[in-house]
Amino acid sequence: MKVSIKAGLVAAIAFAGFAVTGSTLADEGLPEGVTAVKATPPSKDHPLDEILSGWTFRTPETQALQQDDFENPGYLWVERGEALWSEVDGSAGKACASCHNDAADSMKGVGAEMPKWDAKLNRPLTMEQRINNCRTENMGAKEWKWESTQMLSMTSYVRNQSRGMPVNVQADGPMASWVAKGKEVYYTRVGQLDMSCANCHEANYGKYIRADFLSQGHSNGFPTYRLKWQKIGSLHRRFKGCMKNIRATPYKVGGDEFVALEVYLAQRGKGLQVEAPAVRN
Amino acid sequence: MAKSKPRVKAPKTAGKGDIVTIKTLISHKMETGLRKDKKTGDLIPRQIINKFMAKFNGEDVFSVDIDPAISANPYFQFSMKAEESGEFEFIWVDDSGDTYSKKSALTVN
Amino acid sequence: MHTITRRQLLAVTAATATGLALSPNFASAKAEDAMAVLDKFTGGKAPAEGKVTLKMPEIAENGNTVPLSISVDSPMTADNYVKRVVIVAEGNPRPEVATLHFSPKSGVAEASTRMRLAKTQNVVALAEMSDGSFHMVKRQVKVTIGGCGG
Numbered sequence: 409m410k411v412s413i414k415a416g417l418v419a420a421i422a423f424a425g426f427a428v429t430g431s432t433l434a435d436e437g438l439p440e441g442v443t444a445v446k447a448t449p450p451s452k453d454h455p456l457d458e459i460l461s462g463w464t465f466r467t468p469e470t471q472a473l474q475q476d477d478f479e480n481p482g483y484l485w486v487e488r489g490e491a492l493w494s495e496v497d498g499s500a501g502k503a504c505a506s507c508h509n510d511a512a513d514s515m516k517g518v519g520a521e522m523p524k525w526d527a528k529l530n531r532p533l534t535m536e537q538r539i540n541n542c543r544t545e546n547m548g549a550k551e552w553k554w555e556s557t558q559m560l561s562m563t564s565y566v567r568n569q570s571r572g573m574p575v576n577v578q579a580d581g582p583m584a585s586w587v588a589k590g591k592e593v594y595y596t597r598v599g600q601l602d603m604s605c606a607n608c609h610e611a612n613y614g615k616y617i618r619a620d621f622l623s624q625g626h627s628n629g630f631p632t633y634r635l636k637w638q639k640i641g642s643l644h645r646r647f648k649g650c651m652k653n654i655r656a657t658p659y660k661v662g663g664d665e666f667v668a669l670e671v672y673l674a675q676r677g678k679g680l681q682v683e684a685p686a687v688r689n
Numbered sequence: 690m691a692k693s694k695p696r697v698k699a700p701k702t703a704g705k706g707d708i709v710t711i712k713t714l715i716s717h718k719m720e721t722g723l724r725k726d727k728k729t730g731d732l733i734p735r736q737i738i739n740k741f742m743a744k745f746n747g748e749d750v751f752s753v754d755i756d757p758a759i760s761a762n763p764y765f766q767f768s769m770k771a772e773e774s775g776e777f778e779f780i781w782v783d784d785s786g787d788t789y790s791k792k793s794a795l796t797v798n
Numbered sequence: 799m800h801t802i803t804r805r806q807l808l809a810v811t812a813a814t815a816t817g818l819a820l821s822p823n824f825a826s827a828k829a830e831d832a833m834a835v836l837d838k839f840t841g842g843k844a845p846a847e848g849k850v851t852l853k854m855p856e857i858a859e860n861g862n863t864v865p866l867s868i869s870v871d872s873p874m875t876a877d878n879y880v881k882r883v884v885i886v887a888e889g890n891p892r893p894e895v896a897t898l899h900f901s902p903k904s905g906v907a908e909a910s911t912r913m914r915l916a917k918t919q920n921v922v923a924l925a926e927m928s929d930g931s932f933h934m935v936k937r938q939v940k941v942t943i944g945g946c947g948g
Contacts, residue, residue: 469855469865478698481762484716487694619942635860638718638761689859708905721914723891750903753911756894758887760863760912767898770874770905 439463439474439683441571447679454676455610456624461680462688465614465623470635473687482564482633482685485557485640489565492558498549504562507546511569519567520576520682523671525583532586532671535563536642536662554661560640564631567684574681575628577674590672593665599656605669620689626677627670629686640685643670693717693738697779699793703771711743712766715781715789721757738763740782745795746775771797829920832886832893836924836934839884839897845924845932850883852923852935861915861941868898870907870925870933880907882926889919915941 438445445461463471473479494505508514523532526541533541536554539562543549552559579587594605608617609625616622630643637645644661647669651658659665698712715738722735735757742752751767763781777793836845853867870880879902885895900907907925915921918941924934 467855467857467859470859472865473863478696478712478714479764481714481716481764484694484696484714484762487696488716635863638862721891745903748903749899749901751901751909752899754897754899756892756896758890758892758895758914760914764910764912766867766910768904768906768908770903772903 437471437475439471439686440477440480442681442683443572444681447574447677447681450678455606456676459626459677459680460613460624461683461686462623462626462629463683463686465621466687466689470687470689473633474683480633480685480687482631482640482687485561485564485631485633486568486685488557488561489563489568492562493565498543498547500546500548502547504542511566515566515569517570517573519570519684520573521578522567523577523586523667523674525578525581530582532583532667534644534662534667534670535566537667539563539566555642555645560631560642563642564640564685567631567682570682571684572681574679575674575677577671577678579671579675579678583671586668586671587675589664590668590670590675593659593669594672594676599651599654601654601656603654605650624677625673626680627673628677628680629683629688631684632686632688635687635689643673693781693783693787693789695779695781695789695791697777697791697793699777700795701793702796702798705772705797707771708768709771709795710766710768711777712764713741713743713779713791714762714764716762717781717783719757719759719761719763723757736784738781738783740780741765742778742780742782743767743769744778744780745769746773747778750777771795773797828890828893829888832888832922835886835893836884836922839882839924839926840932843930843932845934847934849927849933850923850925850935852921852937854921854937854939857940857942858915859942861917861943863912864915864939864941865910865912866921867910868908868923870900872907872927874900874902874905874907876902877928879904879928880925881928883907883909884924884926885913886922886924887913887915887919888922890914890916895921915939917941917943 445463447459449456449459477483493511494503496503519535523534526533536559540551544551597604605625608622613622613624627643631640633640644666647666648658648661693716695713695715700709703709717738720733720736724733725731726733737755737757739755741755743750750769753765774797775795777795779791781789849871851869854864858864868883870883872878872880880900883898886893887895895913896911898909920936920938922934922936924932926932
């Protein structure tokens with residue numbers, strides 16, 4: 409694989425070689441609720457030889473936190489989301505459950521297909537946007553903030569209903585231009601370090617960048633409980649953190665750049681099973 | 690801040706003399722009191738769960754005096770020898786004096 | 799494989815125990831704070847080695863959540879049990895981590911939790927037995943800091 413970091417910056421960012429531990433670790437166990445932590449790329453022109461969940465890049469101790477739902481602190485948010493599901497909010501006097509009944513049935517598979525095209529709005533919506541749309545349009549309730557406890561609880565709960573199902577985002581039709589836009593975001597170098605997502609997560613996964621062991625950067629585990637955050641966080645929060653690290657001005661959380669990147673990442677990691685809430689470092 | 694919610698995993702039944710394992714988890718930020726507010730530079734006041742107690746039929750089984758070095762969303766796993774049927778009570782106390790509790794019944798055969 | 803005679807083993811154990819009793823091997827100023835906490839716990843009594851097992855990862859992926867399991871070799875009967883185990887971190891801003899209180903009802907002296915480690919350092923677990931004796935164990939845990947990790 410070619411690494412094409414600009415010469416002047418090579419010194420600043422050193423990638424230490426290290427064997428990918430994915431295949432060996434995966435054999436020793438799996439996260440609860442999933443049957444595989446890797447997937448075969450759907451086409452020959454896919455940039456990765458093998459699609460590996462972020463799980464495979466973590467230490468046994470971090471993995472253990474996701475091997476038992478009780479050990480998984482992300483479930484504190486899943487349970488909060490479950491309670492919120494039937495809590496009435498807004499002028500229409502409705503709860504999520506008023507229309508969608510039992511989430512175990514109605515939401516099964518929904519999280520695996522996000523972001524999803526919305527014909528009325530003529531654009532894809534992430535789960536957060538879909539929830540807020542429902543709140544303002546159908547419930548007469550206020551929008552939840554992207555990174556609020558309520559939103560994180562609800563997205564964790566809803567996405568958890570698709571755990572173990574392969575990520576299956578629509579990539580053709582009206583979504584094609586969003587995939588293309590997201591791909592452009594993925595491969596465009598930005599920031600003072602002049603790096604793109606691909607510099608780390610495509611060209612150097614399975615290696616150390618300083619003290620961090622680089623994953624392929626897939627989205628199947630989000631919302632994810634990060635040890636660093638000491639709580640659950642959204643995919644866009646993770647994007648923002650990555651951009652700050654490369655000394656770039658992050659795009660807006662919920663903005664079109666991040667939505668497109670989320671669409672592209674889901675398409676790139678198609679086939680990986682939903683792990684939400686995953687536990688990462 | 691959202692109200693802390695405890696999770697408990699304790700067996701419902703056990704044989705007499707069995708050692709049973711109990712796991713508990715509670716949502717809490719565990720603010721150490723050592724961090725500074727990035728904008729004002731002021732110390733963020735300490736706010737932690739400082740005590741956890743597990744009782745069975747009112748008797749102490751296991752308890753912990755907790756310092757800020759325990760991770761956010763505190764987790765404890767411990768054991769009890771099942772001698773008689775009864776009820777577990779788990780209690781968490783935080784720095785503002787708020788307590789959170791959860792009960793769980795155990796039948797010993 | 800080397801074979802160790804009983805005599806050699808005794809000699810090694812004795813030397814270690816004496817070392818602990820006479821000059822506790824704590825290096826930094828923080829380690830002195832940790833020692834003070836332990837001293838307060840034991841009332842100045844010298845702890846022995848053995849009996850206490852402290853399971854922690856050799857390298858913690860993130861210092862915010864480091865899993866830790868403690869077990870103490872004890873029959874846990876009414877007249878012979880582990881009363882308390884204090885956990886101390888030598889390199890944290892404050893050394894105290896937690897004090898675990900057991901009882902004969904515990905059945906076994908085993909417990910797990912998750913702790914914060916500010917940097918690579920030693921973690922000490924010190925147990926007080928019902929007969930008034932103390933046993934301790936010390937473990938180094940490396941903490942990876944200075945990554946980028948968003």
